[in-house]
Structure formats: C-alpha cells, structure tokens
Amino acid sequence: MSFRRLVAPVFLAVAVSIAAFMALVVFAASRQDAASLDAENQVVAQEMRAIHEALAVLVEDNAWWDASVENIHITENIAWIDSTLGESVMGISQVDGVFVIRTDGTMAYANFATDLPAPHAILDEGLIEVVRAMGPRENLVPLTRSGYLQVEGRLIAFGASMVQATGANKLPDIDLERLPAIVFISDVGADDIEAVGKNNALRALTYQTEAPAGGTFQLIPGANDRAAGYLAWTAAAPGSEMIRYLIVPALILLMIVAAAMTRFVRRASRLVEELARANKAKSAFLASTSHEIRTPLNSIIGFTELISLELYGKVEGQKNKEYLQLIRESGEHLLSIINDILDISKLEAERFEIYAERVDPREVARAAGKMVATAAKEKDLNLEIDCLPGDVLSDERIMRQVLINLLSNAVKFTPPHGKVTVTGKIKGRFYTIAVEDSGIGMSKSEIEVALSLFGQVHDNMTRSHKGTGLGLPLVTRFVDLLDGTFDIQSTPGVGTKVTVGFPLYDHDPHV
Structure with a gap:
C-alpha cells in the first residue's frame, strides 16, 4: 500500500473543502457588499430627489392659482408678489430664494438669502434654459420642473412651475402658449448633506464638485444634462467586515485541522x-x-x-x-x-530479478504457442500467430511466461472450434503483442475481479477450469517490471483481447 495513495485523497478532500468554503464565504461577502452598496445608492438618490421634489410641490401650489395668473402675468403686481411670495414663502425653512421669470426669459422678481450667489449667476447656470423649455402650456394641467444646479461650487436645488389658472375665478382670455414661471431655490449645504448621511447611516457623506478619484460616489444630474456635482461616502461593507471578524476563528480552525491532519499522517x-x-x-x-x-x-x-x-x-x-x-x-x-x-x-517482496537483453519477440511468441498447442488441438481451436519483425529489450523468460499465461487463458476460456490469434507489431516506442480470442469474454466488473490477486470470475464455464486466479495479476506485474504496457478489452459472449507492449531494443526504459 502506497502511503501517498492513502493520504492524497484525504488531503485533497480537506483542501478542496477548505477552498470551497473560503470561496463560498468570499462570494457571499461580495454579494452582501454589492447589495449594501446598491441599497445605499438607492437611498442617496431617493433622499436627494426628495429635496428638489419638495420644492416642486411647494412652487406648483403657488403657481397653480388664479391670483398668481392675475398678479404675475396680467398686471405684474410686484407688491403682491413680494408680500405673497417674497415674504410668506421665504419664511419656509426649505426655501432660500424666490424668482419670477417672464415669458421672454427676463427676471421680473427676485428675493433670496444674502449668502447665496447673485441671481444672474444662478440663472446663467441653466435655470433660464429650464424655464424656457417649459411649455407650451395646457389648460388645467400643471407644468413643473425640478432638479439641481452647481453655482460657484455650491449645490442649489430648484423647483420651477409655470403659473396656471384653476378656473375658479373669471379671468380674461389668455391666448399665449407660455406664461411666467415661479422658481423656488434652496441652498443644499454641507450641513444638509451631513444630515442626509446621518439619517441614513451613510458614513462621511460629502458633496464634491469634481468626480472623486476613487471610492464610492454618485453623480448628481444637473439642469440641461449638466453635472451638478457628486456625492461621495464611505460605503458600508458588511460582507468584508464579516470576513475580518472571521479571520481569527478561521485561523484557529485551520490550526485545529492542521493538528488533526498531522496526527492522521503520523x-x-x-x-x-x-x-x-x-x-x-x-x-x-x-x-x-x-x-x-x-x-x-x-x-x-x-x-x-x-x-x-x-x-x-x-x-x-x-x-x-x-x-x-x-x-x-x-x-x-x-x-x-x-x-x-x-x-x-x-x-x-521485491526479490524478483530480471535480466534484460535483446529478444526476438517472434521466437518468444512461437515458443509460447507451442506450449499451448496441444491444449488448443484438443479443443479444435484455430491458433494463429502472426508477428512482424522487431527487437525488444526484455527478459526472455518473463516475456515468454507472460505470453504463456495469456495464451493459456485464451485457450482455456474459448469454447471448442473457436479461434485464438497472436499478432505483433511495432507501435511507437514499444513492440505490442495482442492475444485475442473468441471466448466467453468479461464485463468491466469481471475484468476488475480477474486482475486482482486470486480473483476468479465464476460462471458455468470458468467453474469447469482449475486455477488460482494469478494468471492476469502475474501478467500485469511482469509487464510493469519490464517497463511495458498492458491493456485489456473484453465483451461478454464475444471474446477478449489483451495487448502487452515491450520496450524496443534501442529505447532505454529508464530514461
């Protein structure tokens, strides 16, 4: 029994099991990290969308009003605009500025916090284009837009809505396709971004005007396909953290396995x-x-x-x-x-000695054939020997014994009037001799039995023959001793073909 053959499957099974477990853990951790990152991206996008959509709802509520149409479009009542929008709306915490934009794109009114960029700077960053792109209007249908702008390195949220009549009051006919728009803006500062991060367990959420070189970040779409900036944060990695927590237990487990394997090996x-x-x-x-x-x-x-x-x-x-x-x-x-x-x-016992020399395989085949010729004649078997010329490096006595064993089995297990043939030829680095019969044949499981020590295939025919079950096992061991090759093909009811190969004389089998 080979020690390497004994322990190799155990080591292989343990190594494969450990590798498979580690791969499964890494795969599960990566999937968990990916799911967590996807959830964080959705949360960030949802929170940022909620900021400008809240402005959109608020501005639409003020624009979808008969009084707005009357005092902004029909009369352009600045006093009404200032008292109704400028003072009252500016009191809302989420609104930091109010604009009224005429139909021609000019600014009719502006009221905003003193620390915000100048109104023209906000309008020039794409807000005017957003307002101009709104329309044409449809009766009783609100027309509202919202989003973000990057103005002088700051993130500005906006909500813009075209003034519309509700039909509650009688107003003059309005034939224009476009009407003035009201715009509410909000300065989304660092404190607001930090609050979003804390409320959603996002670590180190910050606003940046340029795309970060690495890490986790999300683009903030701006007006007219302009980037309004980026939100960067340290992504949670629950899977990776789990692996870090498992390192120490895993090392302890590996040490236990190594100790167990060491004891097993000993x-x-x-x-x-x-x-x-x-x-x-x-x-x-x-x-x-x-x-x-x-x-x-x-x-x-x-x-x-x-x-x-x-x-x-x-x-x-x-x-x-x-x-x-x-x-x-x-x-x-x-x-x-x-x-x-x-x-x-x-x-x-490794005491068998061989004497390799130059051997003519045809002479050996003929000598082996003579040894079984009488038995073949008694069963009226057709014994044919056809070997081509060639020289092999082998022990003639062992080589003859191999062929005698093969021919004896072929004659023994071939019914009367059958056929046994011996053919020899050079194939690559070997001279191959094939012994083929038309006997009872064997299945794959029966071949395994026949090749084992003292193994005998039991059926009606084999029971009528004496033997120890050492014929084929001896052949395989002799061939291995001579650095040869062995192959057996058999089909029940058809016959068996055994092919043995012996090294050619000009080939050193030990090289």
Missing part, C-alpha cells in the same frame, strides 16, 4: 509501514514455503514418471496405471500453482 505512516512489513513478511513466508514444497513435489512427479515408464518393474492393473497418470497430472498442476505463488511472492 498514524497513517505507521500503519502503512506496519502493513508493508506484514506484506513483505507474508510474501517472504510464501516464497520460502513454496520453495520448500516445490522440491519434494518435483521428486513426486519424477518418481511417478519413472514408475509409469516401468523401468524397475511392471505396473500391474489398468487402474494402477490410470492412478499414476492422475498423480502425475495433479502434481504438475500443483507445481504450476506453486510456481505462480512463488513468482507473485517474489514480486510482492
């Missing part, structure tokens, strides 16, 4: 080392035991063969001869099993 390391020692001890035991069993078993097989040859006396009875043959076959089968166990044990 325990896992000890476990892997113990398992590796146990596995090597098991493999060493199997290798030693298999070796000890193989020696007397060779003697049993040899003596049985001598008795069968009747060199030292005749064997009486047909049954005795049959029993001798069974003893020999069983011994040979047991010897092949022990050889496989010995090989796998050496491989697991």
Whole structure:
C-alpha cells in the first residue's frame, strides 16, 4: 500500500473543502457588499430627489392659482408678489430664494438669502434654459420642473412651475402658449448633506464638485444634462467586515485541522509501514514455503514418471496405471500453482530479478504457442500467430511466461472450434503483442475481479477450469517490471483481447 495513495485523497478532500468554503464565504461577502452598496445608492438618490421634489410641490401650489395668473402675468403686481411670495414663502425653512421669470426669459422678481450667489449667476447656470423649455402650456394641467444646479461650487436645488389658472375665478382670455414661471431655490449645504448621511447611516457623506478619484460616489444630474456635482461616502461593507471578524476563528480552525491532519499522517505512516512489513513478511513466508514444497513435489512427479515408464518393474492393473497418470497430472498442476505463488511472492517482496537483453519477440511468441498447442488441438481451436519483425529489450523468460499465461487463458476460456490469434507489431516506442480470442469474454466488473490477486470470475464455464486466479495479476506485474504496457478489452459472449507492449531494443526504459 502506497502511503501517498492513502493520504492524497484525504488531503485533497480537506483542501478542496477548505477552498470551497473560503470561496463560498468570499462570494457571499461580495454579494452582501454589492447589495449594501446598491441599497445605499438607492437611498442617496431617493433622499436627494426628495429635496428638489419638495420644492416642486411647494412652487406648483403657488403657481397653480388664479391670483398668481392675475398678479404675475396680467398686471405684474410686484407688491403682491413680494408680500405673497417674497415674504410668506421665504419664511419656509426649505426655501432660500424666490424668482419670477417672464415669458421672454427676463427676471421680473427676485428675493433670496444674502449668502447665496447673485441671481444672474444662478440663472446663467441653466435655470433660464429650464424655464424656457417649459411649455407650451395646457389648460388645467400643471407644468413643473425640478432638479439641481452647481453655482460657484455650491449645490442649489430648484423647483420651477409655470403659473396656471384653476378656473375658479373669471379671468380674461389668455391666448399665449407660455406664461411666467415661479422658481423656488434652496441652498443644499454641507450641513444638509451631513444630515442626509446621518439619517441614513451613510458614513462621511460629502458633496464634491469634481468626480472623486476613487471610492464610492454618485453623480448628481444637473439642469440641461449638466453635472451638478457628486456625492461621495464611505460605503458600508458588511460582507468584508464579516470576513475580518472571521479571520481569527478561521485561523484557529485551520490550526485545529492542521493538528488533526498531522496526527492522521503520523498514524497513517505507521500503519502503512506496519502493513508493508506484514506484506513483505507474508510474501517472504510464501516464497520460502513454496520453495520448500516445490522440491519434494518435483521428486513426486519424477518418481511417478519413472514408475509409469516401468523401468524397475511392471505396473500391474489398468487402474494402477490410470492412478499414476492422475498423480502425475495433479502434481504438475500443483507445481504450476506453486510456481505462480512463488513468482507473485517474489514480486510482492521485491526479490524478483530480471535480466534484460535483446529478444526476438517472434521466437518468444512461437515458443509460447507451442506450449499451448496441444491444449488448443484438443479443443479444435484455430491458433494463429502472426508477428512482424522487431527487437525488444526484455527478459526472455518473463516475456515468454507472460505470453504463456495469456495464451493459456485464451485457450482455456474459448469454447471448442473457436479461434485464438497472436499478432505483433511495432507501435511507437514499444513492440505490442495482442492475444485475442473468441471466448466467453468479461464485463468491466469481471475484468476488475480477474486482475486482482486470486480473483476468479465464476460462471458455468470458468467453474469447469482449475486455477488460482494469478494468471492476469502475474501478467500485469511482469509487464510493469519490464517497463511495458498492458491493456485489456473484453465483451461478454464475444471474446477478449489483451495487448502487452515491450520496450524496443534501442529505447532505454529508464530514461
């Protein structure tokens, strides 16, 4: 068992979980910050709009009046204007100035606070254009405009409304499409802006005539598409603040996770080392035991063969001869099993030695074919070997064992009158040999079982064959030992194709 394979998924899962959690927190915080900023922008826009719209309501109430038409347009009664608008309206806290503009755009009346810019300066910043653009009038329909101006670095709110008759009093016919307009203005000073910020929990809300270089700000639209200035403030960032509050708990949590992972790594390391020692001890035991069993078993097989040859006396009875043959076959089968166990044990214990040399794969394929030719003939199988020329750098004995195992499986699991083919060719840096049969085939899950140690696929056909389930596992380990390649493709009821690749002679597999 590889320690890296054991802990890598755990570390990956922990790292992905932490990264995903952090990404989720950052995403949620950014969404919360964006929502908060959007809400603040809406509040600022609404509060600023409310200031000039309040002026619009107030000025419309004074312009939508028969007395205004009579005393402003018909007679231009300055005394009435001054007493009704100049004195009474100027007493309202939100109004800092009153203008009456004639139909030709000239100023008929002005009354404003002494600290405001001069009337002409206010009119020249676009107010005259706003008034001139109002019209033509419609009977019984108020015509009102409101907004902001930037005058000498100050923010001025205005509300302008054309005087209109309500129809309550009998007035002379008015044929003009345009009538004079009343304008109320308000100086929106720093205290007003600060009050808006405090009332709506906006930090450091200030008015600026130029666009700030950075930070959060909002354009104040002016008359006739002119910018009336900018409102800047320090945006609330609840999401970012939440992340700052979570830094310390997160660091503590990471320290706990790191401590837990360190403890896990130590325990896992000890476990892997113990398992590796146990596995090597098991493999060493199997290798030693298999070796000890193989020696007397060779003697049993040899003596049985001598008795069968009747060199030292005749064997009486047909049954005795049959029993001798069974003893020999069983011994040979047991010897092949022990050889496989010995090989796998050496491989697991990393004691298997290879002797790489220049090998002709065609000769190896032909030799392996001869080993299974008798079994193939007994089942009337068509065994074909077609390998192109090529030289490989490999251990001939191991390479032959790989092909014998593959051919043995192919012959074993192919029904009578079937076909087994062996093809070899150069493909890239490898000489590939494919063993293909028309046997019972396997599903994906069955392939996984067949490739595992002592794994056997159980069905009606495989139950009729003896084996340890070490054939394909040995092949994969031998191929890996030789720096080769392995691939298996199989379809139930169609057949199986196993392709192994061996490094070419002019290619160093360790480079």
